[in-house]
Amino acid sequence: LYATGGCAATGVHGANGLAGNWLLEALVFGGRAGLAAAEQKPRPGKGIDAQLEDERRRMTVIMDRPAGPEKAGTIRSELGRLMRRHVGPLREASGLQEAATKVGELSTRYQKVGVTNKGRRYNYELVAFLELESLLTIGGVIAAAATFREESRGAHHRQDRPARDDAKWLAHTMASFRPGGPAMTSRPAVITKWRPEGRRY
Amino acid sequence: MEAGRETVLMQATFKVYRHDPEAGGKPTFQPYPLELPEDATVLDGLFKIREELDGTLAFRASCNRGFCGECTLRINRGGRLACMTRVATARTKDGEVTVEPVRNVHVLKDLVYDVDRLLWQKIKAVEPWLQPAGPQPAREHLLRDEQLQPVRNAMRCYYCGLCDEGCSVIPFDNTFLGPAALTKAYRFVFDPRDGARAHRLQAVGEPRGMWDCVHCFEADEHCPRGIDPTHRIMDLRDKAVGTTTASPPRSRRVDGSTRGGWRWKPGA
Numbered sequence: 173l174y175a176t177g178g179c180a181a182t183g184v185h186g187a188n189g190l191a192g193n194w195l196l197e198a199l200v201f202g203g204r205a206g207l208a209a210a211e212q213k214p215r216p217g218k219g220i221d222a223q224l225e226d227e228r229r230r231m232t233v234i235m236d237r238p239a240g241p242e243k244a245g246t247i248r249s250e251l252g253r254l255m256r257r258h259v260g261p262l263r264e265a266s267g268l269q270e271a272a273t274k275v276g277e278l279s280t281r282y283q284k285v286g287v288t289n290k291g292r293r294y295n296y297e298l299v300a301f302l303e304l305e306s307l308l309t310i311g312g313v314i315a316a317a318a319t320f321r322e323e324s325r326g327a328h329h330r331q332d333r334p335a336r337d338d339a340k341w342l343a344h345t346m347a348s349f350r351p352g353g354p355a356m357t358s359r360p361a362v363i364t365k366w367r368p369e370g371r372r373y
Numbered sequence: 374m375e376a377g378r379e380t381v382l383m384q385a386t387f388k389v390y391r392h393d394p395e396a397g398g399k400p401t402f403q404p405y406p407l408e409l410p411e412d413a414t415v416l417d418g419l420f421k422i423r424e425e426l427d428g429t430l431a432f433r434a435s436c437n438r439g440f441c442g443e444c445t446l447r448i449n450r451g452g453r454l455a456c457m458t459r460v461a462t463a464r465t466k467d468g469e470v471t472v473e474p475v476r477n478v479h480v481l482k483d484l485v486y487d488v489d490r491l492l493w494q495k496i497k498a499v500e501p502w503l504q505p506a507g508p509q510p511a512r513e514h515l516l517r518d519e520q521l522q523p524v525r526n527a528m529r530c531y532y533c534g535l536c537d538e539g540c541s542v543i544p545f546d547n548t549f550l551g552p553a554a555l556t557k558a559y560r561f562v563f564d565p566r567d568g569a570r571a572h573r574l575q576a577v578g579e580p581r582g583m584w585d586c587v588h589c590f591e592a593d594e595h596c597p598r599g600i601d602p603t604h605r606i607m608d609l610r611d612k613a614v615g616t617t618t619a620s621p622p623r624s625r626r627v628d629g630s631t632r633g634g635w636r637w638k639p640g641a
Contacts, residue, residue: 245424289428297428
């Protein structure tokens with residue numbers, strides 16, 4: 173598996189990994205990942221055609237299922253409001269806990285949403301529907317990771333834990349998929365050239 | 374909208390261009406009455422339509438910050454970025470907002486048009502990458518800020534296509550390279566690191582290139598970034614007159630030629 177961007181945790185941007193900075197990272201390391209992937213011998217497994225057939229079947233199931241009264245857009249706006257309120261740069265344990273619970277509820281509601289546009293060309297309703305699943309997954313991961321990291325660092329400011337704690341948290345946060353929600357662990361960060369310093373300005 | 378802030382709502386009727394060329398039929402303008410916050414943008418309105426009223430509406434958008442140029446549309450007959458246009462200022466006295474694809478494009482569905490034909494093929498044709506002379510330097514090729522000053526403004530182009538939308542030549546010949554691609558050519562011709570200047574000037578000097586510009590200045594009027602593409606085309610011409618001697622101006626207005634020059638590469 174090749175990854176680039178925020179999840180690859182290259183540390184190039186330190187605590188300043190905001191918005192447009194990731195574009196640069198995605199371009200540079202995306203290019204390297206692509207070259208490395210091209211050099212690697214393909215491992216035996218399902219062929220591309222079989223994978224395509226799986227995807228086609230998955231789409232047919234989504235398109236055929238009856239649409240409940242609720243629209244994906246409603247859930248998306250609620251998720252946005254929830255994340256802005258509780259999971260912005262300033263966050264604290266109780267708000268994060270509420271966000272995690274509500275993301276779970278939204279995911280349950282998402283299961284009943286269907287796609288009304290049955291067209292096969294430029295079907296942005298289907299795209300938005302698929303994106304929403306990822307938004308819910310990642311929203312849950314962000315809330316869980318912010319709860320897990322009991323300190324403040326960079327753009328993660330825990331109002332209930334305002335100090336940085338290098339003894340315990342000079343580490344990467346690792347999220348693993350579990351059916352009940354993400355499982356959090358940490359892995360020590362390897363410091364090479366630059367030692368992290370406090371913000372003294 | 375955050376809790377605690379009062380939201381004032383306003384009414385607007387979006388009249389949206391609808392057409393599915395594959396399904397056939399004629400384009401229509403479909404009205405959607407909307408209730409929107411008074412600071413809503415046209416793009417907010419389009420999302421509201423797609424998410425709440427009509428999932429079949431096709432339009433493109435990405436950054437929502439006026440940075441990516443993806444939602445370039447014609448709003449009440451003027452080329453605009455939908456995400457940077459407020460409904461409150463765009464709507465007519467009757468509260469109507471007409472939204473349609475920009476001119477000079479091939480519509481794929483509703484508000485989605487073929488950007489490859491409008492822009493990318495032409496931009497690829499000017500070889501939009503640095504071609505330094507000599508061997509690759511071992512480190513970054515550092516420049517003093519003032520050395521990049523001439524091209525700094527042109528580098529801010531985000532390919533919204535509004536200059537090509539306003540162009541007076543493209544309606545007559547949509548194979549004219551157009552101000553967006555020529556501005557991209559300018560960006561490399563005037564880059565002190567580039568070693569392919571003569572080759573570039575030769576290429577944009579072919580028919581359908583810079584000499585076909587009629588300097589109507591519509592591109593300058595349309596550019597939301599103040600890059601003034603018409604002036605950049607004139608800069609290219611000045612440079613060509615000053616540096617290339619082999620190739621005299623070859624506009625089809627001069628020699629009537631329709632041969633040579635860059636060509637469509639369908640499916641490329």
